[in-house]
Amino acid sequence: MKQKQQHFPMETWTLSLLLVSLHGAAAVTHSLKYFDTASSGLPNFPEYVSVGLVDELEISHYDSNTRREEPKQDWMSSVTDEDPEYWKRNTEISLGNQQVNKDNIEVAKQRFNQTGGVHINQKMIGCEWDDETNEVKGYRQFGFDGEDFISFDQKTGTWIAPRHQALLTKHKWDHSKAQKAQINHYLTEYCPQWLKKFVKYGSSSLMRTELPLVSLLQKTPSSPVCCHATGFYPERAALFWRKDGEELHEDVDHGEILPNHDGTFQMSVDLKLSSVPAGDWRRYECVFQLAGVETDAVTRLDAAVIRTNGGSTEKPFDMTITIIIIAAVAVVALLLLLAVGFMAYKKKKDKDSQKNVKIPLNPPPPMSESGSDSSSTEGVNSSTKLM
Numbered sequence: 001m002k003q004k005q006q007h008f009p010m011e012t013w014t015l016s017l018l019l020v021s022l023h024g025a026a027a028v029t030h031s032l033k034y035f036d037t038a039s040s041g042l043p044n045f046p047e048y049v050s051v052g053l054v055d056e057l058e059i060s061h062y063d064s065n066t067r068r069e070e071p072k073q074d075w076m077s078s079v080t081d082e083d084p085e086y087w088k089r090n091t092e093i094s095l096g097n098q099q100v101n102k103d104n105i106e107v108a109k110q111r112f113n114q115t116g117g118v119h120i121n122q123k124m125i126g127c128e129w130d131d132e133t134n135e136v137k138g139y140r141q142f143g144f145d146g147e148d149f150i151s152f153d154q155k156t157g158t159w160i161a162p163r164h165q166a167l168l169t170k171h172k173w174d175h176s177k178a179q180k181a182q183i184n185h186y187l188t189e190y191c192p193q194w195l196k197k198f199v200k201y202g203s204s205s206l207m208r209t210e211l212p213l214v215s216l217l218q219k220t221p222s223s224p225v226c227c228h229a230t231g232f233y234p235e236r237a238a239l240f241w242r243k244d245g246e247e248l249h250e251d252v253d254h255g256e257i258l259p260n261h262d263g264t265f266q267m268s269v270d271l272k273l274s275s276v277p278a279g280d281w282r283r284y285e286c287v288f289q290l291a292g293v294e295t296d297a298v299t300r301l302d303a304a305v306i307r308t309n310g311g312s313t314e315k316p317f318d319m320t321i322t323i324i325i326i327a328a329v330a331v332v333a334l335l336l337l338l339a340v341g342f343m344a345y346k347k348k349k350d351k352d353s354q355k356n357v358k359i360p361l362n363p364p365p366p367m368s369e370s371g372s373d374s375s376s377t378e379g380v381n382s383s384t385k386l387m
Contacts, residue, residue: 028236028291030055030206032195033126038101041118048098053126054198055206056235057263062094069094078201108144111165119145127191131199138187152183208233210264214288214297216306224253225273225306227286227299230266236291241271243284251275271301 037049050069052060059076062069069090071077079086105121127138141151150159150166150173157180161170173179199206212232218225229239235257241248253270260266269286276284284301299305 028132028207028234029128029130030195030199031126031128032191032198033124036097036101036123038098038105038121039119040102040105041116042120048094048101050094050097054195054202056259057202057206059198059202060090062091064098067091067095073202073205075202075205076198079197108149108165111168112144121145127187127195129192129195136188136192138191140183140187154184154187157184205263206234209290209292211290211293211297212264212266212288214286214299216286216299216301218306218308220309222273224270225301226268226270227288228266228268229288229297230260231262231264232266232288232290233264234291235265237265237267238289239267239269239286241269241284241286243280247287248284276301 031054033053035051035053037051039045039047046063046065048062048064050060050062051058058072060069061072069087071079071087083089101121105119108121109115109119122143123141125140127136129136138154139152142149148162150161150169152158153160159170159173161167210231210233212229214227214229216225217228227239227241229237237257240254241252248271251272251274253272255268255270257265257267271284271286281301281303286299286301288297288299
């Protein structure tokens with residue numbers, strides 16, 4: 001796909017040798033992840049939601065209100081070319097998972113000696129695949145009310161329980177050889193198999209490059225200057241301040257990479273002006289780097305290009321940025337409720353009935369948590385009830 005370099009003034013693009021790992025035809029690590037979220041006590045919010053992501057792009061969605069598993073990308077129609085019953089089977093499995101997760105919240109509440117109130121239980125399961133080395137890494141993690149509950153250590157083949165309330169689950173799951181064999185098969189073979197298919201189906205979207213709009217923002221003359229980049233893809237990017245060509249590590253505050261409503265990403269990094277003498281502004285610059293792009297976007301610290309609440313050289317941009325930020329915050333808030341992001345991996349249910357179940361090799365619906373015999377890219381087909 002042709003790069004949209006028109007987003008940047010030509011003078012801001014300069015060759016750079018920094019962060020070479022982001023540049024050139026570097027290897028790409030792809031990921032397939034499923035986030036399941038069960039909740040209780042939240043009015044006007046589905047009690048169960050399942051979201052599938054490939055390279056952080058949503059590919060499937062189910063919730064207890066619609067009671068239907070649906071594709072979220074046009075290219076996911078390729079799945080039904082192989083298996084016309086794919087989405088129907090996904091829906092049936094998600095319906096079963098919905099009840100299991102509802103039960104799991106009640107079990108978790110008992111474990112923590114809780115009754116009413118708002119509670120959230122989550123699971124994250126998935127895998128990563130390096131398209132150059134073919135290395136595969138899998139993960140299966142659970143959480144309750146925003147804190148880690150239990151996770152599978154693929155290297156040791158054991159479960160890690162950071163909270164004593166999860167020890168009963170750990171002991172049962174550690175002694176289930178059949179369950180661990182199923183998990184390993186899913187994480188090392190089944191999940192990567194479907195990840196590679198999904199990457200092939202959506203290559204035109206997943207392998208594209210979108211360059212961002214980079215701007216300097218400031219609330220008040222005494223506030224830090226925020227270097228804000230929005231509209232870039234993929235999310236493998238770096239944004240930082242440097243002085244005289246050297247990256248700054250002090251007096252800067254890095255923000256997280258956040259999703260935009262259109263599937264692109266945004267990020268920001270703040271520079272404290274209290275540490276910058278007025279005569280030295282021209283020595284500072286904000287640098288944006290994107291994986292696979294040979295050039296950097298460099299924006300020099302200049303009062304003439306800073307947008308502020310009190311006025312700017314381009315007033316219409318203030319409204320644009322405001323709309324972008326509001327939309328992004330809304331999306332992020334929803335994603336955090338549905339699945340506390342790739343970084344937090346925090347919330348899920350457990351309750352183990354340890355039933356031995358096969359993993360068919362037909363295209364994958366969402367994971368069956370009830371121990372039924374059905375295929376899945378979302379997880380291993382063994383019961384994950386909290387016992």
